[in-house]
Amino acid sequence: MRKLPTLFLTALFTFSSVLPVLASTDTSTISPIINRMAGQDRYETSSTIAEQGWPNGSTNCILAFGGNFTDSLAAVPLAKKFDAPILLTESTTLPAITKKTLTDLKTKNVTIIGGTGVISDAIDTELQAMGITTNRIYGYDKYETAIAVAKQVTTSPTMLFVCTSDDFTDALSISPVAAIKQDPIILVSQDSIPESVKNYISANNGIVKTYVIGDSDEISDSVANQFPNYERIAGNDSYSTNIAVNNQFAGVFGPKVTTVASGEQFSDALSGSALASKIAAPIILINNSPADVTRSYYQDRIANGLNGDSNVTPTVDIFGGTVVIPDSVISGLGQGKAGVSHLSPVSVTTSIGIAPVLPSSVTATMMDGTTKTVNVTWPIIESSRYLSAGSFCVTGTIAESTVVKPIATVEVMHENPDPILTVDQIQQDILGTWTTSDGKYTLNFENDGTLEVTQENTGYTTNYKTKYSFPNSTLIKITNSSWTEEDNFVLIGKYLEIYNMGVPHITGNNIITGTSAYTGYLNNPTSFSTSTNPVNFIFTKTN
Structure with missing residues (x-):
């Protein structure tokens, strides 16, 4: 008989934001x-973005029509693939500033997005006269053009981003994410899917996930349901959808740089998205009266960029002039409701088998230097996480910030005290x-020493009654005639682990026989102790 160690748990929860807590940092200054x-x-704005974003030049460049967004919404992932800026052109004439920028960048290859009805052959001729090789990606309409671009991004798509073709904000919100992840952007109308899109879906069996950007007023549920395993990301309007997208994919962005563009016109955001994807930064779309959700996200990004270090200053790249985005709007993003800088540490202890009680609130230090108590929402902690020695983290959320989050670091400590339960106590407890966590096995211990064992099988249930007793505090004896x-x-x-228990034998299931036949027969429903025996049964008290 092997000795069973009794483990006790001491958990120290240290709550902080993503940022280290440094008392010397005054974020308000x-x-x-x-x-x-x-x-x-x-x-000229697109040229400025290209010159600053690609200071060492760029062999490749994407050329899009500056008059409207119809063909260019899906272009940013392709720009990322080619490490290329997106420059703009008129329909029949290459603007002088665009021509100069291509020369400055020493561009050798230009990919034109759209057919000759949008960007004429005259542009090809002018580029070729400059010694530049041209390639045109286009389709019969904007939907086919997006599909043609998608095929150039990847030949084996596993994820799609689906956006409305009737507005540019949702597509440009997701563009940096799609570009970083190298997944295509697909365009649809509100209530129908073009044949070109249907054919693309049917031809690519490897698509396992689709993100539909925007609410059902932009892309109906009937359309969304035709894409594989779709998930919708939407807000109350295009600006809150923009923030919802940035929050959903926060993990793909670096902390130091945030980009801002107007959500009222497409051109600056289009060229800016190419640079945003290059530097792994989100793009925030704004108007002249940014909503609270936009200001809060902006302030969270600045706080996260500080990383608790007053010697580090985050950067905000603004795409567009002061007529499009006034300086007062940018300064206003950092005003009003103050963002969260960091959260105060808190410690909690618990014992083995007892779920830790996490605090419902913590103290937040705001970016303006003030403090306030904020409520915390914690996820449900799986019981298996605090039933064995080791450490793990639990991340909560606060309404005041989508970036700064409380994190509980749990340390589970080894202890080996003498057993504290007597046989009399065990007989009562x-x-x-x-029941096992998978619901397959149930034990019912009755006061008269009867043990009823139930096994749920496919299509039927096996039930068996026997007798039980306790020779000592670590051994259970199960007997029948x-x-x-x-x-x-x-x-x-509320946790009971029985080692090497022959439940299939008790319930009359003679699939295997022999004194050691149970080895390897059943996987643990969960991990209760340090034992690795595959036939240990772990039960939780349900009544």
């Missing part, structure tokens, strides 16, 4: 570096119903 990329018009078995066990709170 730190402002981000503002870097505005702008020109006299959209063509074990009474009732116990023809056989007896003795099994080691440990009982702590």
Whole structure:
């Protein structure tokens, strides 16, 4: 008989934000570096973005029509693949500033997005006269053009981003994410899917996930349901959808740089998204009166960029001039409702088998230096996480920030005290119903020494009654008229583990026989102790 160690748990929860808590940092005195990329018009702005974003030049360049967004919404992932800026052109004439920028960047290859009805052959001719090789990606309409671009991004798509073709904000919100992940952007109308899109889906069996960007007023549920395993990301309007997208994919962005563009016109955000994907930054779309959700996200990004270090200053890249995005709007993003800088540490202890009680609130230090109590929402902690030695973290959420989060670091400590339960105590504590986590096996211990064992099988249930007793505080004896078995066990709170228990034998299921036949027969429903024996049964008290 092996000795069973009794483990006790001491958990120390340390709650903090994503940021280290440094008392010397006063976030109220730190402002981000503002870097505005702008020109006299959209063509010069796109050129400025290209010059700053690709200071060492770029062999490749994407050329999009500056007059409207119809063909260019899906272009950013392709720009990322080619490590190329997106420049803008007129329909029949290459703007002088665009031509100059191509020369400055020493561009050798230009990919034109759209057919000759949008960007004429004259542009090809002009580019080729400059010694530049041209390639045109286009389709019969905007949907086919997006599919043609998607095929150039990847030949084996596993994820799709689906956006409305009727507006640019949702597509440009997701563009940096799609580009970083190298997944295509697909366009649809509100109530129908073009044949070109249907054919693309049917031809790519490897698609396992689809993100539909925007609410059902933009893309109906009937359309969304035709995409594999879809999930919708939407807000109350295009600006809250933009923030919802950035929050959903926060993990793909670096902390130091945030980009901002107007959500009222497409051109600056299009060229800016290419740079945002290059530097792994989110793009925030704004108007002249940014909503609270936009300001809060902006302030969270600045706080996260500080990383608790007053010697580090985050950067904000603004795409567009002061007519499009006034300086007052940018300064206003950092005002009003103050963002959260960091959260105060809190410690809690618990015992093995007892779920830790996490605090319902913590103290938050705001970016303006004030403090306030904020409520915390914690996820449900699986019981298996605090039933064995080791450490794990639990991340909660607060309504005041989508970036700064409380994190509980749990340390589970080894202890080996003498058993504290007597046989009399065990006989009382074990009474009732116990069930494995998969629901397959149930034990009912009755006061008269009867043990009822139930096994749920496919299509039928097996039930068997026998007798039980406790020779000592670590051994359970199970007996009927023809056989007896003795099994080691440990009982702590609402958790019971029985070692080498022959449940299939008890319930009359003679699939296997022999004294060691149970080895390898059944996987543990959960991990209760340090034992690795594959036939240990772990039960939780249910009644």
